[in-house]
Amino acid sequence: AQSVTQPDIHITVSEGASLELRCNYSYGATPYLFWYVQSPGQGLQLLLKYFSGDTLVQGIKGFEAEFKRSQSSFNLRKPSVHWSDAAEYFCAVGLWDSSYKLIFGSGTRLLVRP
């Protein structure tokens, strides 16, 4: 069955440090891939998406992600984390079964140390 795995439930980084959040998917074809961020009490905001083409995609707020087909991964990165980046991050795969829908990972909560 198709699935999305975010192996890290929590990650803590110091402000100004680099960040990488991991995402692995299980899907036969090349999927559509997304990263969303959810701040406390808020809905989800789209950070970036990958459909095809260049495997390194740039998003909002200085985030980027790289699609690696050989590793079935779509990891999210940021070179220098700001305190305002503290939130929950969700990776999602767009796939077709009975219809098109996004399947989400269980999320990674990012904590930022001052």
Added chain:
Amino acid sequence: GAGVSQSPSNKVTEKGKDVELRCDPISGHTALYWYRQSLGQGLEFLIYFQGNSAPDKSGLPSDRFSAERTGGSVSTLTIQRTQQEDSAVYLCASSPQREDGYTFGSGTRLTVV
């Protein structure tokens, strides 16, 4: 509107009561989705609308859950005879076309006591 609007933002209900949750998608977005987010969990797909029809209801957890969409716009998710396990944040999202990313509303936090 400018974004996806959901109401109410919070709802506390007694076990056994019926509740209705409303979603106002972005104007012109033909695809509309409902998801459920339980405490500490990811997002669980409930139902997908394309226009007014729901080609995929596979995520509705029981026949106590139903949803409709009218005028290709507003959608209502109804939960009958609520149970404590229905407590969650219910998120609505819309999209201009199926393969695009979604725009989410802020959700309705449902608490069944």
